[in-house]
Amino acid sequence: MDKILEIDNLVTAYQGKEGFVKAVDGVSFDLNRGDTICIVGESGSGKSVTAMSIMRLVEFENGKIREGTIKFNGEDLAKKSNEEMRKIRGSRISMIFQEPLTALNPVFTVGKQITEAILFHYPIGKKEAWRRAEEMVRLVGLSDPKARLKQYPHELSGGMRQRIMIAIALASEPELLIADEPTTALDVTIEAQILELLRSLRRERNMSIMLITHDIGVAAEMADRIIIMYAGKIMEISDTQDLFDKPLHPYSKGLLDSVPRMDGERGVPLNSIEGSIPRLNEVPDGCRFSPRCPFATEKCHEEMPPLEFRGTRQVACWHVDQLLENDSLSNDRKGGEFIEPGIKEPSY
Amino acid sequence: MNPESKSHPTEQAEPLVKIENLKKYFPIKGGGYFTGSKKIVKAVDNVTFEIYRGETLGLVGESGCGKSTLGRNILRLQEPTDGRVFFKEENILAYKGHEMRKLRKQMQIIYQDPFSSLNPRFTVGEIIGEMYDIHGIAKGAEKEKKIKEMIELVGLDPSRYHNYPHEFSGGQRQRIGIARALALNPEFVVADEPVSALDVSVQSQILNLLMKLKEELGLTMLFIAHGLNVVRHISDRVGVMYLGKIVELSETDNIFDNPAHPYTAALLSTVPEADPRLKKERIVLKGEVPSPANPPSGCHFRTRCPLATERCAIEEPPLLEVRDKHFAACHYPLEKGQTLKQAISSKEQSQESVTI
Numbered sequence: 091m092d093k094i095l096e097i098d099n100l101v102t103a104y105q106g107k108e109g110f111v112k113a114v115d116g117v118s119f120d121l122n123r124g125d126t127i128c129i130v131g132e133s134g135s136g137k138s139v140t141a142m143s144i145m146r147l148v149e150f151e152n153g154k155i156r157e158g159t160i161k162f163n164g165e166d167l168a169k170k171s172n173e174e175m176r177k178i179r180g181s182r183i184s185m186i187f188q189e190p191l192t193a194l195n196p197v198f199t200v201g202k203q204i205t206e207a208i209l210f211h212y213p214i215g216k217k218e219a220w221r222r223a224e225e226m227v228r229l230v231g232l233s234d235p236k237a238r239l240k241q242y243p244h245e246l247s248g249g250m251r252q253r254i255m256i257a258i259a260l261a262s263e264p265e266l267l268i269a270d271e272p273t274t275a276l277d278v279t280i281e282a283q284i285l286e287l288l289r290s291l292r293r294e295r296n297m298s299i300m301l302i303t304h305d306i307g308v309a310a311e312m313a314d315r316i317i318i319m320y321a322g323k324i325m326e327i328s329d330t331q332d333l334f335d336k337p338l339h340p341y342s343k344g345l346l347d348s349v350p351r352m353d354g355e356r357g358v359p360l361n362s363i364e365g366s367i368p369r370l371n372e373v374p375d376g377c378r379f380s381p382r383c384p385f386a387t388e389k390c391h392e393e394m395p396p397l398e399f400r401g402t403r404q405v406a407c408w409h410v411d412q413l414l415e416n417d418s419l420s421n422d423r424k425g426g427e428f429i430e431p432g433i434k435e436p437s438y
Numbered sequence: 439m440n441p442e443s444k445s446h447p448t449e450q451a452e453p454l455v456k457i458e459n460l461k462k463y464f465p466i467k468g469g470g471y472f473t474g475s476k477k478i479v480k481a482v483d484n485v486t487f488e489i490y491r492g493e494t495l496g497l498v499g500e501s502g503c504g505k506s507t508l509g510r511n512i513l514r515l516q517e518p519t520d521g522r523v524f525f526k527e528e529n530i531l532a533y534k535g536h537e538m539r540k541l542r543k544q545m546q547i548i549y550q551d552p553f554s555s556l557n558p559r560f561t562v563g564e565i566i567g568e569m570y571d572i573h574g575i576a577k578g579a580e581k582e583k584k585i586k587e588m589i590e591l592v593g594l595d596p597s598r599y600h601n602y603p604h605e606f607s608g609g610q611r612q613r614i615g616i617a618r619a620l621a622l623n624p625e626f627v628v629a630d631e632p633v634s635a636l637d638v639s640v641q642s643q644i645l646n647l648l649m650k651l652k653e654e655l656g657l658t659m660l661f662i663a664h665g666l667n668v669v670r671h672i673s674d675r676v677g678v679m680y681l682g683k684i685v686e687l688s689e690t691d692n693i694f695d696n697p698a699h700p701y702t703a704a705l706l707s708t709v710p711e712a713d714p715r716l717k718k719e720r721i722v723l724k725g726e727v728p729s730p731a732n733p734p735s736g737c738h739f740r741t742r743c744p745l746a747t748e749r750c751a752i753e754e755p756p757l758l759e760v761r762d763k764h765f766a767a768c769h770y771p772l773e774k775g776q777t778l779k780q781a782i783s784s785k786e787q788s789q790e791s792v793t794i
Contacts, residue, residue: 132637247726277500277664279723282708286722304638307667307710330714348642349712350671356690357649357671362642366607 093161094266094298095121095144100158100168102136102143104151104370111370113139113153115322118397121266126292126299128313128330130306130345134367135319137302141268143168144300145185146175162266181211184259188271190251194243200227200254201239204261211262226257231287249280256287263295270302285311306349310334318342321368321378324397327404336419338405341379343419377408385409385418453488453524454626454658455512460485460521462504462511466731479731481507482518483682486757489626494652494659496673496690498666498705500727503679505662509628512660513545514538525626543573546619550631552611556603562589562614563599569621588617593647609640613647620651628660633668645672666709670694678702681730681738684757688764696774698766701739703778721778737769744782745770 100117103110114136121127131137142148144160146167160167162183167175179185187193195203204223205216212219220239227235230253243251252272259267269288273281285308292299301312309316309330316333318326318341326339337343347361365382368374374381380390389408397406413419462482481504489495499505511518514530522529530541549555556565566585570576576584586596592613594606603611612632619627629648633641649672652659663669669676669690676693678686678701686699697703704721723742728734736754740746749769757767761774772781 132639249726277727278666278705278708279500280726281710282720282722285710286720305710306638307712310712310714311710334712334714345638346712348639350642350645350667351713352667352670352694352706352709352711354671359646359649360642360671362646363639364643366609366640367637 092123093120094123094163095300096159096161097140097144098159098161100140100143100160101156102139102148102153103156104148104153106371108371110154110156112156112322112373113370114143116158117319117322117324118158119317119324119327121298121300122314123265123298124292124296125314126301126312127315127317128301128303128309129317129319130303130309131319132304132345132367134321134370136322137319138270140319141185141270141300141302144268145179145183146170146172147179180207180259180264181262182264183266183268184262184264185268185270186252186255186259186272188274190248190255190275191243193255194251196243198242199239200241200243200246204239204254204258207258207261222261223257226261227254229260229291230254230257231283247280248276249283252276252280252284253287256284256291260291260295264297266298266300268300268302271304272301273308274304281308288312306345318345321373322370323378323394323406324404325379325406327397329402332403338400338403338410338414338419339379339407340383340385340413340419344382377406385413451490451493454491454526455489455660456522456524456527457488457512458486458522458524460508460511460523461519462507462516463519477731480682480733481730482511484521485682485684487677487684487687489658489660490675491625491658492656493674494661494672496669496676497660497662497679498664498669498676499679500664502681502727502730504682504730505679506630508679509547509630509660509662513547513628515547539573543622544624545626545628546622546624548612548615548619548627548629548632551635552608552615553603553635555615556611558603561600561602562594562606565603565614566618566621569618573622575622584621588621589614591620591651592617593643607640608636609643612636612640612644616644616647616651620655620657623655624657626658626660628662630662631664632661634663634665641668648672666694666706678705681727681733683738683767685739685768686764686766687757688761692761692764696761696764696772698760698764698771699739699768700743700745700770700772700778700781702766703772704744707778719777719779721782737767744778745785 098118100114101112102114103112117140129137129140139148143155144167155168201220201223204226205219208219208222223239224235227238232238232250232253273284276284291297303309313330316328316330317324318339320341325341333342337346344363348363350360363382376391376393377395380386395406395408397404460482461484463478463480465476465478485508497505510516512523518531523531533541563585566588567581570581570584586599589596594610594613633644636644661672673690675688676690677684680701686693686702693702697706704723707719707721725742728741734741736752737750740750755767755769757765760766760771772778
C-alpha cells in the first residue's frame with residue numbers, strides 16, 4: 091500500500107521550568123494514501139502535538155522535535171528547513187483548527203484570506219484567484235459565495251467560519267489534510283454538516299485525512315483506522331471496526347465504556363476509569379496508564395510495554411494475551427468485569 | 439394552557455418547581471442610534487413546565503437556545519423579564535432580598551467550568567465553608583467537620599482541606615463545585631453543563647457521582663447539557679429547547695425512541711454514535727440556528743424543518759400533548775414509530791398528488 095505518511099519514533103518536547111517535558115514520546119504510525127486516520131485521546135495525550143510536529147509548528151510555541159523521522163511521501167519533514175517547510179505547509183499539507191475564529195484574521199475579509207492562500211500557491215492573477223475562491227466557497231457548501239467573500243469573520247457563524255477554514259485549507263489541493271478537533275466547538279447539527287462535508291471532499295478528491303478528536307463517536311464515523319493515545323504514547327492502533335468490536339488495550343476499553351451509549355441502559359453507573367490524567371511533568375514510570383489500570387501488575391509499574399503487532403493491529407500492553415484469554419476486554423457494553431483497582435478516587 | 443396538569447393527573451409525582459410563562463429578554467444594540475429604538479433578544483420566550491420532586495429533568499439544545507439562561511432565571515441568578523416561578527407553591531419572583539437569601543439554601547447551581555467557578559485564592563475548606571458562613575449555619579470545629587464530610591461525600595480526600603483549586607485536576611475541581619452546591623443540603627439543584635468541560639474518562643466519574651448523590655440525598659435536578667447521550671443516561675424526563683422555547687417534553691424513553699418534533703428527530707439522527715456498525719439514517723439539518731435577535735415568524739424551527747408548510751410561517755405551534763404524556767410544539771408532529779424520513783417522503787407524496 092502506498093504510504094503518504096510514515097512517522098517513526100517521534101519525540102517532541104517542550105521547554106518547561108524544570109527542563110524539557112516530552113509531550114509526544116516515541117510515536118510511530120503510518121497513513122495510507124486516501125485513508126482517514128483518527129487520533130483519539132484526552133487532554134495531554136499528545137494528539138495535537140503530534141499534528142503540530144508534522145506541520146513543524148511546534149517550534150513556534152517553544153517545542154522541539156527531539157528525535158524521530160516524519161516521512162511525507164518519503165521525505166523527512168523533521169529535517170526540512172523552515173523555508174522548505176513553508177512551501178509544504180498549506181500547499182501539500184493543510185491544517186484546520188478547532189476554533190475557527192482565532193484561526194482567521196479578523197481584519198481581513200474572508201475573500202482576501204482565501205485568495206491569499208490561492209495566490210501564495212498558484213501563479214495566477216487576482217481576478218482568477220477571486221473566481222477560484224468563489225468556487226471554493228461553493229464547494230464547502232456556503233450559499234451566495236459572492237456575498238460571503240466580502241464578509242469579515244465576525245459576521246459569520248461558527249459553522250460558516252469552519253467551512254471557510256476548510257476552503258482555505260483546500261485552496262491549494264493538499265494531499266494531506268490535518269483536522270485538529272474541527273467540530274469540537276460546534277453544535278451537533280453543525281458538526282454533522284461539517285463531518286458530511288469532510289467525507290464528501292475525501293471521496294471526491296482522494297485526499298488523505300488525519301483527524302484529531304477526543305470524541306470516540308466522531309472517530310467511529312470518520313476513521314478507517316484509529317490511534318488511541320494516552321500521556322504522549324500510543325496505546326493501540328486498530329481498524330475502526332476491530333476497535334469497537336474488541337479493544338485490545340485496557341485504556342481503549344475504559345474510554346469506550348466511559349461514553350454513555352444511545353442504546354445503553356439508562357441510569358446505571360457508567361464504567362469509568364479511576365483517577366485522572368497525569369500532568370506531563372509527572373508521568374508515571376512504566377506503562378503510562380498503569381496507575382489507573384485495573385489490571386496493572388508490578389511489571390507494568392516498572393517498564394513501559396512496546397507497541398507490538400497483533401495481526402493488523404498494534405497494542406502496547408504487557409498483559410494483552412492474558413486479558414484476551416480471560417475475555418476481560420470483550421466489549422459487552424455492560425461492563426462490570428473491571429476488577430476494583432487500588433482506589434485513588436472512588437468510581438461513583 | 440398548562441400541559442403538565444394534563445400529563446400527571448393523579449400520580450403522586452408532585453411538582454417541586456413550576457415555571458409559568460417565563461420570559462427573559464435582553465436588550466441589544468441595534469435599531470437606530472438616534473431614534474433610540476431598541477432591539478431585544480428573547481433568550482427565554484414564554485416557557486411553561488414543571489419539575490417534579492425527586493426527578494432529573496434534562497434540558498438539551500444547541501448553543502444559544504436559552505437553556506442556561508432558563509436555568510439561571512429559575513434560580514433568580516438573573517431577574518426574569520416576566521412570568522412566574524413557583525418553588526413549593528410559592529412564587530419566588532415576588533420574594534424580597536432576605537426571603538430570597540433564605541431560599542438559596544434550598545436551590546443551588548453547579549457550573550460548567552471548574553476552572554473559573556472556584557476562587558483561586560480560597561482553599562477548598564474556605565470555598566465550601568463560605569456557604570456555612572453566609573447562612574450562619576456552623577462555626578469553628580463543627581464547620582470544619584461538616585466541610586470535611588462534604589469533601590469526602592464527593593470522593594475527595596478530606597486531608598486536602600487546605601489545598602487550593604490549582605492543586606486539583608479538572609474532575610476534582612468539579613467535585614469541589616458539587617460539594618459547594620450541596621453543602622447546605624439543597625432540595626433543588628441546577629446542573630449547568632457540569633461535565634462538558636471534562637475529559638471523557640473523567641466525565642463518567644462525575645456523572646456517576648451526580649447519579650449517586652441524587653439518589654442518596656433525594657435531590658431534584660435540572661440537568662442542562664448539549665450532549666444527548668449524557669442527558670439520556672441521567673434524566674427521567676427530557677425537554678428540548680430551540681430558540682428560547684421548549685419544543686418537546688416527555689419521558690426520556692419517549693423522546694429518544696419516538697421523538698415527535700422533527701427537530702428532536704433530526705438532532706437524534708446526527709449524534710455521532712460510538713459504534714461504526716450502527717449506520718443510522720442521518721437527517722442532516724440544513725443551515726444554522728437563526729439569530730435569536732431575529733427569529734423566524736411562526737414556528738422558529740420552520741426555516742430548517744423538512745416538514746414545514748405555509749401554516750408554520752403564519753401560526754406558532756403551542757406545546758400540546760400529542761401523545762400520552764408527550765408534549766410537542768409542532769403542527770405536524772411525527773406519529774409514534776414514524777421516522778422523520780418516512781414523514782418527509784409522505785409529505786412529498788401528498789404534495790405530488792396535489793400538483794397532479
